[in-house]
Amino acid sequence: MxxxxxxxxxxxxxxxxxxxxxxxxxxxxxxxxxxxxxxxxxxxxxxxxxxxxxxxxxxxxxxxxxxxxxxxxxFKTGDGVAGLVAHFGHEWVILVNLFCLLMGFAILSRHFEKSHVPVILPKYLPEGWKGGFALLVMVFVLSSFLDNIAAALIGGAMAHQLFKARVHIGYLAAIVAASNAGGSGSVVGDTTTTMMWIDGISPIAVFHAYVAAGVALCITAYFAAKQQHAYSPIIKGAHEHTKVDQARVGIVVLILLFAIIANVVVNLQFNELADHFPFIGVAVWLAILLSVPVRRPDWEILPETCKGSIFLLSLVTCASMMPVEQLPPASAMAALSLGFVSAVFDNIPLTALALKQGGYDWGFLAYAVGFGGSMIWFGSSAGVALSNMYPEAKSVGNWLRHGWHVTLAYVVGFAVLYFTLGWQPTEPHKSAMSDPDRPAAVAVEQRSGMAAL
The missing domain is CATH 1.10.287 (Helix Hairpins)
Structure with missing residues (x-):
């Protein structure tokens, strides 16, 4: 050790x-x-x-x-072993879902890499550093309707091929930032925004997070693409005769469809069951198992991926045990601060507390807790997943030194949102959670009007 x-x-x-x-x-x-x-x-x-x-x-x-x-x-749920058991009784669905997604999307990213789509991608991308910029925009768009873990891993797989496995740490930080930015304005793109949706907040109420996210993307993508081009540029024309493995592309689509359908259907129709079973994680693995006869998954990557996943789960579990009973009064400055806290503290309990407290501008909060985690590699599940693919990224010092543009982008994006649309808080939001200590992602009841969304 x-x-x-x-x-x-x-x-x-x-x-x-x-x-x-x-x-x-x-x-x-x-x-x-x-x-x-x-x-x-x-x-x-x-x-x-x-x-x-x-x-x-x-x-x-x-x-x-x-x-x-x-x-x-x-614990909040009681003393001794009984309290610990009750605590995990509230947390196990989140932990199992997260573990299944991290492991399953690692399989997905390897299928995508072996489909040869990343190999033929250079001939469709612009020349020079603009190609790296365009790739990050693609990750941003993918994350708006996919889980940000999947978007980050797909981006990592594309970068691995495009740059011949020589990916700058600053560019890795930008991939994570792009995936988190893309999910910040969509209720199906990030766990935190999904939590808001489940708790009764309209999808429209978080959409203006894209004002800040778009600005942040442009800043971090510009500097990261320049870094990457100087470090290892895209080599065009090296695989002009490569054919796409359409079966593997189909497997990638199948896995993503199962994840999206499970997410939407459970949230709209069966969210009262969400604290009893990890539907989304199981759906991803069901799709993987159904695809085994078509193409064998790379099971060999799972042991190393498992280590990174257990590491993230250990931090998430530690965060869930913290005696965080309340947040500062809802304000733009409080939301900005939560973004920095999200870089080191799991954003799921932070979002749950904000939902319980109410009075936030939900677009500001979605951007803050979503994009803020990009500032350190273990600040978001997307960062941990990508670091499993690129172990050299597991250095806080290197991440901060080479990914400095992520912090700059976060602050500038937040400022642009504040000075253009302004802070527009809602009335204090009353959570429908029967147990106020439960994370909103797993302890909800059916809210009126949800089925009409």
Whole structure:
């Protein structure tokens, strides 16, 4: 595991000892900050420092935080083992869905790469750096109606072929940013916007996020395309006689259709069952299994993909245990801040809290929590998925240094949206969740008028 990782584990374990005098159910404060957050911050710091051992650091953080809450503070759902079991009873559908999507879309991206579509793509793209720019626009468009994980992985597969496997980290950050930007204004393009839709917010209420997302895309795509062209330009004309494997293209379409149909149908007709079964993840794997007789999937990629997926799930689970009871009053500045928080803190519980609180301009919030996660590689599921394909991206320092344009694009995009359309908050939104501690993605009831959307 390495001495550095062991030191990180020991540090978190020692800090847990501070909680010994606490009474069960009472938060332990260190310098005015709950110890839970300090342990989570140490986990994230360990991920940043020991990017070669992210899985071990993530699991060490999860074990430490779980033991701390088991022994001292308990969970929102209760104390001890019973509270832990009840907590996972609320969270397991999100975790299983996310795991299935990460693993399934890794298979999808390999089918897409082997279809030879990325190989013939250069002859349809503009010359020079504009070709890389156009590719990022394609990822943006794909993510508007596909899951952003799928869009990022398809973009990564195309980049792998177009640039002969030499993809600049700044360009990888831009692929993630483009996929998150494309999903920010669509209720089927990102988990957070889907949560808003399920909770009764109109799809039109998030659509103006595309004002900010479009500006952000142009900024990050321009600088990233320039970076990539200087690092490894597109080679045109190298595979003019390559034929597309239409069977693999059909498999890609089948998997995506199953995911989209499951997402739309469950959200519109059966969302009261969404906290009982991971419909979308199962739909993706059903499509994969149905396609096995046509083309054999590359099962060999699953062990490495599984490591990255478990790492993300460990961070998501840690975030779900944090004692985040309320957000600052809804405002444009609060939404802007949530974008930066989303770079290190899972945006699912943040979105659930915002829905519970209400009073936001939902387009601003969708852009903030969606695009904001692009600023660090583990800030979004799309970033973790792409980093499984490109392990060299698993460095916070390199991501920030080479992907600096993502942060710039986030701030400029937010400012353009604010100064053009202005902050237009809705009336405080009343969630239909029967349990206020449940994430909105899994604890909802049928809302009137939803079937008419």
């Amino acid at each position: 390495g001495r550095g990782v062991l030191r990180a584990v020991l540090s978190m374990s020692v800090l847990s000892g501070i909680a010994l005098p606490a009474v069960a159910g009472e938060l332990v404060m260190v310098g005015g900050i709950p110890l839970d957050f300090i342990l989570f911050a140490l986990t994230l710091l360990g991920v940043a420092l020991f990017h070669g051992h992210t899985l071990y650091v993530g699991l060490a953080g999860l074990v430490t935080i779980t033991l701390y809450k088991l022994l001292f503070t308990g």
